Amino acid sequence: MSYLVISDLHLTDKTPLNKIHFLTDLFNRYSKIIVVGDLFEGYRSSPNAIYYKYLELFQVLDKKKCLFIRGNHDKDFDFPFLKNIGSTLICNIAASSIEEYVKCVKALNDEDTVKAFEINVSCPNVKDGGLIFGNNVKNVRLITEKVRVATNKPIIIKLSPNTSSIKEFAQAAKDEGADAVSAINTFVGTAFDIYTRMPKIKNITGGLSGAAIKPIALAKVLEISRNVDIPIIGIGGIMNWQDAVEFMICGASAVQLGTVNFINPNASVEIINGLKNYCSKTKLEKISNLIASYLI
Helix, strand or coil: CCEEEEECCCECCCCCHHHHHHHHHHHHCCCEEEEECCCECCCCCCHHHHHHHCHHHHHHHHHCCCEEECCHHHCCCCCHHHHHCCCCEEEEECCCCHHHHHHHHHHHCCCCCEEEEEEECCCEEHHHCCEEHHHCHHHHHHHHHHHHHHCCCCEEEECCCCCCCHHHHHHHHHHCCCCEEEECCCEEEECECCCCCCECCCCCEEEECCHHHHHHHHHHHHHHHHHCCCCEEECCCCCCHHHHHHHHHHCCCEECCCCHHHHCCCHHHHHHHHHHHHHHHCCCCCHHHHCCCCCC
16 A cells, blocks of 8 residues: 655645646555645635635545645635544644734634644744744743633643753643643754755755654653643654653653654554553553653
8 A cells, every 4th residue: 555645735726737737646646645734725715616626636535535634724624534534633733923823723613623722832923023932931821821712622732842941831831721732843953965055955944853853852751741740742753662652651641643654654553553562561551651650
């Protein structure tokens, strides 16, 4: 079985037909398709208008039983099978202002399929010269406070690792009503072509993720666990079940998989099976007994 993972297509009713034809042909080559975030540019065009204009493309997605993890701009559209995927849907919100965070949460709050919100505070604050929200405790506190008022659903604050004391940010999130934190987001990184001397990344810097950041991510999770009484979702370089166990020992109640999905789309199933075998082999009655079980 062949998988295609594709993200942020941002389709509008003015998307060039050659792009639509390219995508239709590309999708037909794979047996399973995962579309992550912002399939539509929902604020510029009607999603339903886009759907019917490019019906052939969406018929391919439907035929392949595409897994669609929607983004902020897809708020007005649902694939018929989204409500029947048999999983809990948590919506990640990224925004360029505090008002936009609140607006996005309010727009999705009445959607029954959305069970919780993860608030990504590692975004540039346009009104403050592009400074990252998540690097300022006051901003994290204010975003959490405003979002908490906008919804009764669980909120998870996704913390930036690019701080000297992540426990202060976790405490601020807890103080303002966050139900959990997720740690960590990506690190800022860059790369240059040694012959052209130009950045390999169009934006010059980008988010570094994957196995390379796991030791730092573990340290950040441990720091929060030892200082703040709040559930933690561990993120950062989890490639197998052993990594998941390590995060739980450091204090994570759950884990997220990101980069590994591009390498092995079956990773989540393999990790679940590995955890079951680990519990059986170590005679662990409940996997929750692993949480913060470090011996220091």
